Amino acid sequence: MTDDLAWETLAADTAYTCPGFDVVHEDVRLPDGTETDFDYFHEGESVVILPFTSEGAVVVIEEWRQAVKRVNYGLPAGSMEDHDDDPETAVGRELAEETGYEAGSVEYLYSAEPANGYSDSVFHYFVAQDCEPTAEQNLDFNESIHVETTEFESLVERVREGELRDGRSAIGILYYALFEQ
Template sequence: MDDLAWETTGTEIDYRCPGFDVRRDDVRYADDEPGEYHYVDEPPAVVVLPFTPDGDVVVIDEWRQAVGRTNRGIPAGTMEPTDRDDVERAAARELAEETGYEAASFERLTTIEPANGVTNAVHHHVLATGCTPTAERDLDDDESIAVETVPYDDLLASVLDDGLRDGRVVTAVTWYELVHQ
C-alpha cells in the first residue's frame, strides 16, 4: 500500500479559529505529480457514554450552530494538552464540565477517525459507569447545554429510528451494543 502514499513537501495554516485550523499541505501524489490538499486540523477529542447506577444515560441537549438546531448528544470535547496521553482523565473532565456528573469507572469503547477525508480528527469513545451528579459544571463560552437522564432503551430507539443524528452518539451506542449486549 506504500505505492498509494503521498509525500508532504510543505504545510501551512490557511485559517485559524477556536477549536480547529484549516491546513494546506503541498503534496506529491503517488504518480509523482505535485498538488495541494486542504483539511480541518484539530486536536483529538473524547466522547463519553455515561450511565447512572440505575442504567439511565446522562445526555445533553446542545445548540449546534452548524446545523441550526438543538441536538441530542453526550458529553464530548477536545482533549487538553495536559490530558493528551490520558483518555480517562479527559473523559472525566468533559463529563464533569458539561454535565456536573462524575463516574465511578471508565472503559474504552473505540477510537475512530470520523471523517478522515476532510479532517485529521480522532475521537476516543469511552464508557463511563456509576455516574452521579457531584461535580460543578464549567461550560465553555460557546456552549449552551441542558442535561437530563434518559433510559438507555429510549436512547437506543432514537438511534435506530433516525431521531438522533449526532454521529458521536450513534458510534458510542453502536459500540456499546456490540461489546456489552
C-alpha cells in the same frame, strides 16, 4: 497496508485558525509523481462518553449547535486539552464540565476517525459507570447545555428513527449496542 499508496508532503502551513480547529494547506506529491495541493480540517483528538448512572440510566445532553441551527441530543463529548495527560483524563474533565456528573469508573470502548477524507479528527469512546451528579456544571463560554437521563434502549431507538442525528454520539451508542451489551 502498502507504502506505494502514500502521498509525500512537500510543504505545509496553517491557512486558517480559530478556537477549536485549523485548516491546514499542504503541497503534496502523489504516488504517480503528480504534484498538487490538499487542504484538511485539523481538530485533533476528542473524547465521547457513554455515562451510566448507578441505576443504569444514561446521562445525555441537549446542546445548541450553531452550524445546523438546532438543538443536538446526544452524549457528552469534548476536545482533549494541552493539560490532559491522556484521553481518560479528558473524560473526567469533560463529563464534569458538561454534565456535573462524576464517574465511579471509566473504561475505553473504541476510537474512530469519523471523516478521514478531509479531517484528522479522532474520537476516543469511553463508557463511564456509576456516574453521580456530584460536581458543578462548568460550561465553556460558548456552550448552551441541558442535562437529563434516559434509558439506553431509548437512545438506540432514537438513532434508529433518525431522531438522534449527532454522528459521534450515534457511533458510540451503536458500537456499545452491537459489541458490548
